[in-house]
Amino acid sequence: MKGRFMSSMRKVGVIEDHSSVVLGLQAMLIDHPVVEVVASAGTVTDLLDQGFDLDLVLLDLRLSDGSSPTTNVDQLRAAGLEALVFTGAESPYLVRQAAKAGVLGVVRKSEPADVVVAAIAAAAEGHQVVTTEWAAAIDGDPGLADVELSPRQRDVLALYASGERADRVARMTGLSPNTVNDYLARIRVKYAQAGRPAGSKVELYQRAVEDGLLPMPEHPRR
Structure with missing residues (x-):
């Protein structure tokens, strides 16, 4: 009887930089009859190396190794594993990347435990998990072509587009001013190639907002 029960368990791995999040997930699922967290790691490679079924x-x-959702999901799917995004990030750009790579859904860490x-239980059975936020991020701007920026380029863009001068961005990121200017030039070229003008600082700000690198501006209160 025990063997049949254990064989029906759905085993979940977690790729997450913060141990507190993993502990929270384990606590949420500790009494679940068929789902349990059995492994965790900070990168896809480290999780796969553990050899769990x-x-x-x-x-x-967002992981500290700077890997993209596309790369991570592709690596997991190559290993025969489906992924459910569990994140606190609110970047439509990253959500679109994950959706296009073929995840089962996106769930925010701020959602209630139930x-x-x-x-998680639905995804562990292979079902799609569609939330309003995910659908909005995917469908809200289908005409926007994705622009592949490195994690460092995204940092530079977010700081510069938010109003910082290039020399201050250099100090804040530990890069040289020449490197920051080179990144900004490359960023502008990438957006131009995607048909999304980014020649001015205002346009860079607009692109950063569209891709979730900066928050949407609040409407003034009346």
Whole structure:
């Protein structure tokens, strides 16, 4: 009887930089009858190297190794694993990347525990998990071509477009001013090639907002 029960368990791995998040997920699922967290790591490679037979992987969008959602999901799928994004990030750009790579859905860390558990249980059975936020991020701007920026380029763009001068961005990021200017030039070229003008600082700000690198501006209160 025990063997049959254990064989029905759905085993989940977590790719996440923060141990507190993993502990929270384990606590959420500790009494779940068929889903359990059995492994965690900070990168896809480290999780796969553990050799667990997993039914689902929970994947954060922003990892300290700078890897992209596309690369991570592709690596997981090549290993025969499906992914559910579990993240606090609110970047439509990264969400679109994950969606195009073929994840089962996106769940925010801010969701109530029962919502998170239900999403994990559904995804562990192979079901799609569609949330309003995910649908809005995917469908809200289908005409925007994705622009592949490195994590460092995204940092530079976010700081510069938010109003910082290039020399201050250099100090804040530990880069040289020449490197910052080179990054900005490359960023402008990439957006231009995608048909999204970014010649001026105002346009760079607009592109950064569109791709979730900066928050949407609040409407003034009346």
